[in-house]
Amino acid sequence: MxxxxxxxxxxxxxxxxxxxxxxxxxxxxxxxxxxxxxxxxxxxxxxxxxxxxxxxxxxxxxxxxxxxxxxxxxxxxxxxxxxxxxxxxxxxxxxxxxxxxxxxxxxxxxxxxxxxxxxxxxxxxLPARIGDYTDFYVGIHHATNVGKQFRPDNPLLPNYKYVPIGYHGRASSIRPSGVPVRRPKGQVKPPDAPVPSFGPSQRLDYELELGIWIGPGNALGESIPISEAAEHVAGYCLLNDWSARDIQAWEYQPLGPFLSKNFASTISAWIVTPEALAPFRIAQPSRREDDPAPLPYLLDEGDQREGGLDVELEVLLLTPGLREKGLPPHRLGLSNTNNMYWTVAQMVTHHTCNGCNLQPGDLLGTGTISGPDEVSCGSILEATLGGKNPIALASREERRFLEDGDEVILRARGRREGFAPIGFGECRATIMAPS
CATH class of the missing domain: 2.30.30.230 (Fumarylacetoacetase, N-terminal domain)
Structure with missing residues (x-):
């Protein structure tokens, strides 16, 4: 560390x-x-x-x-x-x-x-050639909020507190801050429709995430012990893993997201090193006393003591109407990395425990990091309860999901008494109309 x-x-x-x-x-x-x-x-x-x-x-x-x-x-x-x-x-x-x-x-x-x-x-x-990209699901409040929309009585699946959930994505469409994102197309099937249809996504969303850059990797067939995992992390960035919720709802069973995710991800352009973030290390914060202890391969005293991060995360929206009226961006959510249920070291160790080889420049995403209340949502799916409660803007516009011309801006700040605050630079992109 x-x-x-x-x-x-x-x-x-x-x-x-x-x-x-x-x-x-x-x-x-x-x-x-x-x-x-x-x-x-x-x-x-x-x-x-x-x-x-x-x-x-x-x-x-x-x-x-x-x-x-x-x-x-x-x-x-x-x-x-x-x-x-x-x-x-x-x-x-x-x-x-x-x-x-x-x-x-x-x-x-x-x-x-x-x-x-x-x-x-x-x-x-892009700061590095990204060989592989894996997206985790370590934001427990996001997992709970989304789970409530589908399973009100049992929002978290039984495995969540035992295993760091993730899926292997794609690296080809990851772009640096400032590059526009074109609205994706795909198959959708509303609950009342007899058959699916093809067209542009109408439920486009952002995801407020932290990106983790892998440094030294591991050989195929070997694993990275939890006590050594921090030495394999080379830095951090902001990550917006754009999501087409309507496409996702139709395609994700039984194998998970595909076209709903692979059209674009946006990252901040600077790699903030582990050394720069040393003042903002904290104990793993999100695990309650009555939660199951991590399995031994995921448990390390040093990681439990200082494997967490205390970094403020902010997501803002700038719409055509706000621009036209000269109004500032609207804050959609204010969260913190202390809402991560699993540490970065646990993510790295679990990723390699079966012998999967990581390489320098691979990118991991934390998954959406939301907080425990409505002002700390890390996605518009949560902020609007699936589009049921629109967000009212000072421009007299409303948003249930993202529209063409909307620009999403992510920011991050490490703050701690007795140390200089630092940031990540912005992670921003504007939605373009479909081709």
Whole structure:
């Protein structure tokens, strides 16, 4: 598990003025991503305030040595897969050196300044080549809320508190923040219809999730013990796993979601490292005293003590009507990662307990993370009770599900007394009409 050190000092300030007090990217964060300048090739960079540190340029300037140089070189490519594969040692060395280079009073400031670019002038790309994607279902309040709509007397299935539920999705349609999402088509069958029909989804939804980037993987046939699982996690992002609820309702039995999910997922473009999130580690919060204990292969004292995360999650909606009237986005939900029933380490261990091999750059999704009340819903399916209770907007519009032209915005913030708050950058996309 990542430990606290001088890079987390809340008094630490950067000579990059915009970083000081920045809502997402102060010097205590230092997330990594892939960017390009106009006409340029994609390359690795680090977010600092409203600037991006060009890692290939900094490497060429001789600003890194040793393990930090090894990590900087791996992070200078067009994807971060080689960097993710290095594991925590080189990653921590790079973070320490980046903190030194960007801190107020750095004697090498003159050599670093030419390596900075205005973030507004850059294009952000997927940070890694995603080989595989798996979506879990660890938000217990979401599972309960959705279960109540179908099974009011028994919302959680018997296996939920014993096994981290998940399904293997697809990676080909995952896109970075800002890329529009086209409304999907598929088969739907309302309860009163005698036969299904084909057409655009009318019950399009968002899902407020955390994404987990896999670092070093495991060989096929081998498993990752729960005590070592944290060493295989390279970072985190926001994830909107768009869902077509009407298509899903017709297709998901007996094998689960297919066309209702595989048309698009949107992620925030920066990888926030486990080291940056060290101040926001907490005990696993969602398991009650009368719940069954995890089976031994999922139980580790250290993970139970600090395997949870305390990160605020927010989802907002910006509609054509709100834009036209100059009104701000409407908050749809405010939740927190402390509503996860299973820890990230438990997800990794369970994923590999049968010998399934994970690889650097694989992406895991937590599933929708909702809170215990109506203001903390992580999907519009929950917020409107399946479309029965429309959401009233200041523009005098209503929403039961998402409409064309709607833009969904996810944000996240780690806050803790005595530490600098950090964020993830936005995860946003606008719904386009079907083709």
């Amino acid at each position: 990542a430990q606290l050190d001088q890079t987390h000092d809340p008094k630490l300030e950067s000579w990059v003025a915009s970083a000081n007090g920045h809502p997402d990217f102060p010097i205590q964060n230092l997330p990594l991503g892939i960017f390009s300048l106009s006409g340029g090739e994609p390359r690795g960079g680090v977010a600092i305030g409203d600037r991006i540190l060009d890692l290939p340029a900094a490497l060429a300037a001789g600003l890194f040595t040793g393990e930090a140089a090894k990590a900087a070189e791996a992070a200078s490519r067009a994807t971060l897969n080689l960097f993710l594969a290095l594991g925590p040692g080189p990653r921590r060395a790079l973070r320490m050196r980046l903190s030194e280079l960007l801190a107020q009073g750095c004697p090498e400031q003159g050599s670093v300044e030419p390596c900075l670019h205005d973030a507004a002038a850059c294009t952000l790309h």
